[in-house]
Amino acid sequence: MPVKTLVEAVHDALHEEMARDERVVVLGEDVGFKGGVFKASVGLLDTFGADRVLDTPLAESGIVGTAIGMALNDLRPVAEIQFADFIHPAMDQIMNEAAKIRYRSNGDFGCPLVVRAPFGGGIHGALYHSQSVEALFAHIPGLKVVIPGTPYDAKGLLKSAIRDPDPVIFFEHKRMYRLFRQEVPDGDYTVPIGTVRVAREGRDLTAIAYGLMLHYTLDAAETVAREGIEVEVLDLRTLVPLDKATILASVEKTSKALIVHEDTHTGGFGAELAATIAEDAFEYLDGPIRRLAGPDVPAMPFSTALEDAFMLNPAKIAQAMRDLAKY
Amino acid sequence: MPVKTLVEAVHDALHEEMARDERVVVLGEDVGFKGGVFKASVGLLDTFGADRVLDTPLAESGIVGTAIGMALNDLRPVAEIQFADFIHPAMDQIMNEAAKIRYRSNGDFGCPLVVRAPFGGGIHGALYHSQSVEALFAHIPGLKVVIPGTPYDAKGLLKSAIRDPDPVIFFEHKRMYRLFRQEVPDGDYTVPIGTVRVAREGRDLTAIAYGLMLHYTLDAAETVAREGIEVEVLDLRTLVPLDKATILASVEKTSKALIVHEDTHTGGFGAELAATIAEDAFEYLDGPIRRLAGPDVPAMPFSTALEDAFMLNPAKIAQAMRDLAKY
Amino acid sequence: MAPTVATERVASSADAGLAPDELRQIYREMLLTRLLDERMIQLNRAGKAPFVISCQGQEAAQIGAAFALDMTKDWLLPYYRDLGVCLHAGMTPVEVLLALFGKPADPSSGGRQMPAHYGSRRLRIVTGSSPVATQLLHAVGVAYAAKIRREESVAFTSCGEGSTSEGDFHEALNFAAIHRLPVIFFIENNHYAISLPAERQMAVPNVADRAAGYGLPGIAVDGSDPVATYAAMREAVARARGGDGPTLVEAKVARFQPHSGDDDDLYRTREEVAALRQHDPLASFRETLTARGLWDDTQETTLRAQYRAEIDAADEFAESAPDADAATLFDHVFAMTNDE
Amino acid sequence: MAPTVATERVASSADAGLAPDELRQIYREMLLTRLLDERMIQLNRAGKAPFVISCQGQEAAQIGAAFALDMTKDWLLPYYRDLGVCLHAGMTPVEVLLALFGKPADPSSGGRQMPAHYGSRRLRIVTGSSPVATQLLHAVGVAYAAKIRREESVAFTSCGEGSTSEGDFHEALNFAAIHRLPVIFFIENNHYAISLPAERQMAVPNVADRAAGYGLPGIAVDGSDPVATYAAMREAVARARGGDGPTLVEAKVARFQPHSGDDDDLYRTREEVAALRQHDPLASFRETLTARGLWDDTQETTLRAQYRAEIDAADEFAESAPDADAATLFDHVFAMTNDE
Numbered sequence A, B: 001m002p003v004k005t006l007v008e009a010v011h012d013a014l015h016e017e018m019a020r021d022e023r024v025v026v027l028g029e030d031v032g033f034k035g036g037v038f039k040a041s042v043g044l045l046d047t048f049g050a051d052r053v054l055d056t057p058l059a060e061s062g063i064v065g066t067a068i069g070m071a072l073n074d075l076r077p078v079a080e081i082q083f084a085d086f087i088h089p090a091m092d093q094i095m096n097e098a099a100k101i102r103y104r105s106n107g108d109f110g111c112p113l114v115v116r117a118p119f120g121g122g123i124h125g126a127l128y129h130s131q132s133v134e135a136l137f138a139h140i141p142g143l144k145v146v147i148p149g150t151p152y153d154a155k156g157l158l159k160s161a162i163r164d165p166d167p168v169i170f171f172e173h174k175r176m177y178r179l180f181r182q183e184v185p186d187g188d189y190t191v192p193i194g195t196v197r198v199a200r201e202g203r204d205l206t207a208i209a210y211g212l213m214l215h216y217t218l219d220a221a222e223t224v225a226r227e228g229i230e231v232e233v234l235d236l237r238t239l240v241p242l243d244k245a246t247i248l249a250s251v252e253k254t255s256k257a258l259i260v261h262e263d264t265h266t267g268g269f270g271a272e273l274a275a276t277i278a279e280d281a282f283e284y285l286d287g288p289i290r291r292l293a294g295p296d297v298p299a300m301p302f303s304t305a306l307e308d309a310f311m312l313n314p315a316k317i318a319q320a321m322r323d324l325a326k327y
Numbered sequence C, D: 001m002a003p004t005v006a007t008e009r010v011a012s013s014a015d016a017g018l019a020p021d022e023l024r025q026i027y028r029e030m031l032l033t034r035l036l037d038e039r040m041i042q043l044n045r046a047g048k049a050p051f052v053i054s055c056q057g058q059e060a061a062q063i064g065a066a067f068a069l070d071m072t073k074d075w076l077l078p079y080y081r082d083l084g085v086c087l088h089a090g091m092t093p094v095e096v097l098l099a100l101f102g103k104p105a106d107p108s109s110g111g112r113q114m115p116a117h118y119g120s121r122r123l124r125i126v127t128g129s130s131p132v133a134t135q136l137l138h139a140v141g142v143a144y145a146a147k148i149r150r151e152e153s154v155a156f157t158s159c160g161e162g163s164t165s166e167g168d169f170h171e172a173l174n175f176a177a178i179h180r181l182p183v184i185f186f187i188e189n190n191h192y193a194i195s196l197p198a199e200r201q202m203a204v205p206n207v208a209d210r211a212a213g214y215g216l217p218g219i220a221v222d223g224s225d226p227v228a229t230y231a232a233m234r235e236a237v238a239r240a241r242g243g244d245g246p247t248l249v250e251a252k253v254a255r256f257q258p259h260s261g262d263d264d265d266l267y268r269t270r271e272e273v274a275a276l277r278q279h280d281p282l283a284s285f286r287e288t289l290t291a292r293g294l295w296d297d298t299q300e301t302t303l304r305a306q307y308r309a310e311i312d313a314a315d316e317f318a319e320s321a322p323d324a325d326a327a328t329l330f331d332h333v334f335a336m337t338n339d340e
């Protein structure tokens, strides 16, 4: 089977879905002629033409707002926001429009839209090319929020997102775009939105992560395994709708939960996970629910020393695992 | 002592701060000649003149963006967003600019800005005049988020917000504007940002609420008190920075926590409160941490039947208290 | 690049090709709009409807504009004041009143949205929200889809002059101009955005003056004249259907009522409002038609009686229609929940 | 309302009143800007600096524009390509390189922001971010504060032509025009926004064409000519200081380098870029000065050597400056934490 990077997997999903359904269009800044600043859409313009691969003006509200109009008129737009840090001008269109179209029209209209954006740090992107913004969207009912943890899932989940009748916000960790390769089948397959993947089995504690942190968490689990601590690692994959059953089943088994995310601590998606566990698996808990997250500072700095201080890493995660296992 | 409504208290704070510090300016849609759609700024234009009380064009990013510029050039702007539901176009200016100015300039610049907005439902405002958006801002380090629960606090907290050297997002529950009166001293006093108020003492469980839900929670506490359940009610008042000490002390005393908010459930600020308690007061807990929140639907409907179904009320809260007390 | 024609009055020469029957039909729709609007204000004042927003003074612009569209293929993305546009598109008084009372049979939103948030796939009215100017971008996307499918359809979208200050207005016009999309931006300039007069909303006399900066034609028209509005819109529609791209049409109108049922209107003197009402587009179009022998008092009396009866019946039906079932609160969050 | 003058070339008659010394000073600053920019590109290619963004081709516009300002009272709200503007304002090569290496002594951000995110209260440069066009609104607010305090100060803000598509551009110009604020919107039109050519960014030939729609003057100027740019800016500054409100000045420039160190520039042919470089503003201004006897090869050689030495020293200093202490990560979240 071919091995692919995450960005290649994203590209393949776009290409195959455009070939499969002529209603699929791709739009965003530099997505056409340049093929995207991360090259996720390279070649699409040549294959599918300028009507379906659209280099837009520099205007994020405009990108999402026009994409919503396209979705309302029977296209299946996939909008790229160049960096998740620049999605804010589009928040009104995403949160007040896309998320509410089906509900406000009592089901008369739907909004089959995908908004893709690279997120996350560790690339010297500083305050405005490193952000994690998933918690903001996960709070808005009417949106689905997906973050693939592997190339295989990236392709399968993006296909599901494009075929979904509702708006899906799809974040790809940019540090992972070319970090490693994985077997990714050519041709069609989907991974359903809304299912957690058990990435590693274990009995001592449950660690939940997504994006780049999934890999750091798996690394850390290997480390502590050598010390006799068996961590069950869950790859969240979808924040909304949340696969509570898999999460609760794991915590019921291990009795301890560690939640890991790169986004800042207060009000991050880890809060929702912790609260859900505290409410629904309380009887099974054998220790406090730990959140290991980015620090509550406005954003990730550029300086290597400060960036390192901001970012989690396998060592910090392993330490948290040891502490919690000991509890 | 004079008795005042919440909106009068807000008005008095604005008036007194403008009189006290000529750097204070008020801007927003209809805040001048009309005195605000809820009349919070009535009379300010006459007293302080058009330079300091500014009817802006209909553009929320513009309102906040220009207010940031004013703050950078030594004014103390208080920007009104007419309804919290319309704050989204300003999210980039609030989250990427105001919140990050001090941090990104390494302390060289500050952004002493207040953004006020009425929020909340129960007034037939439907999807776009009923929203609670506090959780989105509480997730952004660099912002303070304040929600007064009483007229007294509204005046004192707004004064603190205006004098604060950093950006403060100040939400006022519009259903509370004229719901009741309370003694509010004329003249100067402040209520510090970042402190929880124990609104009612009790030993059986801790209920945490803010805004309109504070009052429903107090009502519910009265009801269950007649059944022998003594609820300690905390008026959160400030979401960020969070007064963890008071919250944890209460939960350590009662061993049970119920969090009540009008905003929707998933990723609401209740998640942060529950997660904090689950992590830091785990040993004291004697039952699951309950969240009672708005349903995970895109927004509050207009129809009375549906609005009532969306909104919490004292009866629903009392039932949750009973269930948790029984646990 | 198409020229900017910023003029207060586009001559309605030769009735812009409208036949007498069509002129009468325009008047009828204006009248129905007015009478239904008046009824809604009464119901609001009587405490039976929590919210109302009036289009009085803007009927001529709305019906004149809508007449230039082909409702079998064009899309409407109107704003909250567009009662006239939506009635023209086929929304009935019953449907409008079902929304006023927030009843589940309301086709726009099943009673979920505030009244005047029109929408209906059947009538090709795209669901709208309260945040102003967002629909302009949707219209651009709708037009884009139509264009790449080589459909003949035009997207009509409207907003008030105040709403043109939002960034979305800028982004929409720019995008539409670059792609020469079949979209019409219809600006109903009633000179106020709640309390803010247009002179403090913008430093140019006409919204139409903005169009040139995007490379699209901007036409200002007397929106109290339905035929003039129709004429300007007809040109814009022809341009859009002919592949020549978007047009901004600005109708100068007056707002006779407060901004909404919640507005005290104290920022205008009663004299100012009374003066505006002296130039009631409904009355003056009636005079025009009467002077030309196309209308008479008997017709007027008959039609008013007919509409009153229709509105009475609609009111009774809508008021007594069943309320929403609370269990439906969770419907239509996602497609999977109940539909598809 | 002030007129729109959209013309490619404003004549630089009589050196726009600039004395020979000033002309030479402009050239010197352009040269320093170029040499420092080249050094940063080298450092990026050598793997010593993770990020670089170049202003090559835009130096004449930047220095010409900045020369029209009074740095004792005006405020700058520049964008990431404005190395020349910030050097003119008093930022030193050491300071610029400290930022390039993300060192805590960087005055703009203490190494927190990416390079080229200028800021310094001392130099009256307002801290800027990456999201484009946001600073235009800040400039409007800064100018508003100056205006109501009756200060003479002007707010200068700049961005690329692509950034004018953002809603914030619209909201800023509108607000500034309504209040006739002392703010100058300086648009550096290098005809590309990363890969997007200006013709697909907007359907008008000049950004300056947009100004009229807001009721403010828009001037397009040849940004490869520092004197012409200075002349246009001087008028704009006079207008602002005289209480006559904002101006949009568009400088037509060329971008000689890729968008940033991360850009492959494959959307342009090498021939296209080579052709642009044929009209290097640095070379042509040197020729102009030389032809007029204001500059010679000896001066050039001496100055280049001097700047090289200065940049070498700055580079050495900045590279070897201490790195940030990780504990400072939590500083300056709020004022209370460490300062005030």
Ligand SMILES: Cc1ncc(C[n+]2csc(CCOP(=O)(O)OP(=O)(O)O)c2C)c(N)n1
Pocket: B029, B058, B060, B082, B086, B089, C081, C130, C131, C132, C159, C160, C161, C162, C163, C164, C188, C190, C192, C193, C194, C255, C259
């Ligand atoms: C984004 C947003 N901000 C504020 C409001 C509140 N609001 C509703 S209508 C209105 C004035 C609109 O004025 P205009 O565009 O001129 O339309 P008109 O009501 O006069 O027809 C305002 C400020 C809103 N609906 N949306």
Ligand SMILES: Cc1ncc(C[n+]2csc(CCOP(=O)(O)OP(=O)(O)O)c2C)c(N)n1
Pocket: A029, A058, A060, A082, A086, A089, D081, D130, D131, D132, D159, D160, D161, D162, D163, D164, D188, D190, D192, D193, D194, D255, D259
């Ligand atoms: C809001 C936002 N969206 C996207 C980007 C990514 N981005 C950085 S520069 C740029 C192009 C800017 O082009 P232009 O305004 O013409 O300036 P230039 O770089 O050509 O000088 C883009 C898209 C950004 N920084 N901010």
Ligand SMILES: [Mg+2]
Pocket: C160, C161, C162, C188, C189, C190, C191, C192, C193, C194
């Ligand atoms: Mg208006």
Ligand SMILES: [Mg+2]
Pocket: D160, D161, D162, D188, D189, D190, D191, D192, D193, D194
């Ligand atoms: Mg450019």
